[in-house]
Amino acid sequence: EAQVTQNPRYLITVTGKKLTVTCSQNMNHEYMSWYRQDPGLGLRQIYYSMNVEVTDKGDVPEGYKVSRKEKRNFPLILESPSPNQTSLYFCASRRSGSRHEQFFGPGTRLTVL
Amino acid sequence: DQQVKQNSPSLSVQEGRISILNCDYTNSMFDYFLWYKKYPAEGPTFLISISSIKDKNEDGRFTVFLNKSAKHLSLHIVPSQPGDSAVYFCAGNAGNNRKLIWGLGTSLAVNP
Secondary structure: OOOEEEEOOEEEEOOOOOEEEEEEEOOOOOEEEEEEEEOOOEEEEEEEEEEOOEEEEOOOOOOOEEOOOOOOEOOEEEOOOOHHHOEEEEEEEEOOOOOOOOEEOOOEEEEEO | OOOEEOOOOEEEEEOOOOEEEEEEEOOOOOOEEEEEEEOOOOOOEEEEEEEOOOOEEEEOOEEEEEEOOOOEEEEEEOOOOHHHOEEEEEEEEOOOOOOOEEOOOEEEEEEO
């Protein structure tokens, strides 16, 4: 089954404790991205990757890091989480030639205390 | 400044009737628009799209209309079914092949 998986689905942590949210897709997609969804602000892109070892900032990259060492994986790293990073996070992927039909993961709800 | 606006946060319709979800945009550079549907505890799923060179695209019960002069698009669902109850997001793309600009979504409730 074609899918995008994220782990964990739910996470409660404390300020400053480094964490990683994993994202994996099995569709051989070149393009992957991370979004956060907040009330009243909608979906905002954090980082994206056009292919292996190619990443770039989205609209709200501050406080986040990503890496793309393999085509299927695109982890999101919070080196020192803060309460303003409490949000719902989505990973997405698509083929590079597609007209932006992205496939989304189920979401990770992160709470930073 | 929101480039994609969905001015109705929620909409309620009766099963079997038409649902019309609206979306306005300000960026005249958008050349492609997409609608996504989102159920609770799931990620958004692609529903239907339209290129800016067209004014209508139809897929089963779903039709998207684009009025470029008014910078307005709408999603019609006919007939509406209870399983259509979800949040619907409109998104625009400005052709840079990089990212989508999303509206805030409209929560649709289809009542049996």
